[in-house]
Amino acid sequence: MFYDSLLVNENNNIFNGPEYIDIHKSISKEDHKFYKSYDFHKGLVVYNGQPYFDIKMKYDLLNDLLIIQFDNKNFKYISLNSSLISEFEIDNNRFVRLKNNTILEPYYKNGFFEVAYQNKEYSLYTKYKKVEKKKIINKSIYYTFKEHSVHFLNFKNKLNLIDSKKDLLKAIPGRESEVKTFFSSYSKLFKKNKQQFLIKLLGNLSANQQ
Template sequence: MKKLQKKSLYLILFGILLNTHVIYCQTSNEISTYNWFDKNIGVESLDFENGPAHLNFDRTISNHNRYYISQDFIKGNIRYNDQEYYDLLLNYDTYSDELILKPYGEFNTTKINLIRNNISSFKIGTEKFINFKKLNSTIFRKGYYEEFPAGNNVVLYIKHYKDKKKNSKEEIDLIEFIPKHEFIILKEGKFYPANDKKEIIALFPDSKRKINDFYLTYRNLKKDNTPLFMKNLLKYINN
């Protein structure tokens, strides 16, 4: 009887939560309510926990891994089956293009590859990623792209991925992951590749001189951190 009453209470609270979400825009109080609901019902009951286990047997050279930043999980949000989930422990495997969830807290070793087709977007730290499922695969890679609004209704999308190769310099073969990036610009409702200076100038011909000057001034940044270079360039010519 107590279980039935408890379940009924959860259903009532869930109904209140849905009504609140429809009537009001997202607030910090709303996020806290979602978190309370998820915590008290149990993370194991949520519908995003239905993917395969994430396994990693890589033996890598120092400071190399398959992940977006590091092997550490950090707090983030996801939109899964049109439902928002907040303050989850996430990581992004950029080699296999998988979003990974650690569902039971930082001290648990369980890791799950979330089903990609059910994910619309996610946020790790301050970076937001969009799942492009229907991009023209002959021009662009499908999958997750970091989204960066650059101003003037221009959006930069960055595909983070890694190539893997064996490193045989050691006594045993170790794996080396090489970070790679591809860039797309959304302008006037259309997607354009933006992987070299000529493509960018073609999109912003009135800013040709500014683009050339930026490439000359920040060539070291382009070499060391190409995504940051592209973000700063697009902000520079669109603000």
């Protein structure tokens, strides 16, 4: 449940927002709805144009919300206004809020995408989400969570969803032969870890750029 009441702190604008209360009771800390870890970790967030460092945060993948810890007598956790977040970094992974479009729309939610790979030619973005499944144990409700991810490649200012070999060939015109050769060598990696495959492919293409 997310309450509408606001916490006002005159000394730091980031500590303004609705209280965050986690209503999804999980069976264990290992099965949770957050990015990588149930626990809070210090990170960076650019909020309303202002960078804030060493902020205790975690990223709720179920609701696509960035949660920060703020211990006081009234509130403990705050859900930041997503529209005011331009980027954040957690566990050494950078996320940016992309502008919505027809390609991103089915996956957009609040618009946070991990910058998985980036150079002058290519930008690879990953969108994470978790879905919950309700379980009843001893008449109490618990939740389990399953993570999904989708990947988008920006090449020459054109964004494409990458879910297959065909998508890759369409997204990177002029490099079809190299993509096919790479795919033949690393097809198992594509099935096992699509993000790692794409990072490796883009690094290879950049290194072989004529």
